[in-house]
Amino acid sequence: MYSNMSIFSRATILALFATQFSIPSFGHPVLEQRTPPIVMGSAITFGAIAATTLTSTGATVITGDCGTCPGTGITGFGAGAGVCTGSIDAGNTAACNAEADCLTAYNDAAAKAHTNTLAATDLGGLTLDPGVYIFPTSNAALSTTLTLNGTSNANGQFIFQIATTFSASATTSEVVLVGGAQACNVYFIVGSSATIGAGSQMQGNILAYTSIAINSAASNKGTFCALNGAITLIDNALTAQATCST
Ligand SMILES: *[C@@H]1O[C@H](CO)[C@@H](O)[C@H](O)[C@H]1NC(C)=O
Helix, strand or coil, rough: HHHHHHHHHHHHEEEEEEECCCCCCCCCCHHHHCCCCCCCCHHHEEEEEECCCEEEEEECECCEEEECCCCCCEEEECCCCEEECCEECCCCCCHHHHHHHHHHHHHHHCCCCCCCCCCCCECCEEEEEEEEEEEECCEEECEEEEEEECCCCCCCCEEEEECCEEEECCCEEEEEEECCCCHHEEEECCCCCCCCCCCCEECCCECCCEEEECCCCEEEECCCCCCCCEEEEEECEEECCCCCCC
16 A cells, blocks of 8 residues: 555655756656556456445446456346446456556556646646646546547547545536547546546546445446445446557
């Protein structure tokens, strides 16, 4: 736990250091180009993978795999309940490999030097190009539409480094992709837990250090990973982005 957190805070400290002492920004964009892209590894086929429990209420449809590791509690799927079109991996090797790959992606993304500091906590209303983004506050939110512009680069990644919580709380919370941006290349790196509000339409990999709560009828294209806690679902549509074009 502490090794993860220290990687995250090292980036923050470096950034603060650069600001405090007016050091030119170490050529962050160049550094960014040199570091390899973040990959989901075997987790890419999962719509949701949790550490403890994966619980669905209602008619959730996960297009992809569903898993837990080291926990084994997957509930709410089967006859008359939710659907998981791929495998249901409760504490097996596939699930544990996926969790390990989520942790690698989380650590790699958290360690990236940021390219941009956003002016506000809320991503709503912004149009952003590929980059590594940090926030003026420890938490982040999405209240309306976030537009991500791939600028014709299929490999462009969007990484949001959030130190504590992420809340996409409204029915109007939505990620829109333009200019060749791909959901598989969007990463929300959440230092504690994420809440996805009822009716939100997300696109991206949401990697939370603790847990993720997804409320009624929210959707996502990508993978939800809870690294140490649970994922709870209610009538959701989650679609793993099993391939990522380059
Ligand atoms: C996306 O970025 C390209 C290149 O900067 C720009 O020409 C285009 O207008 C942008 N599209 C949107 C919808 O912002």
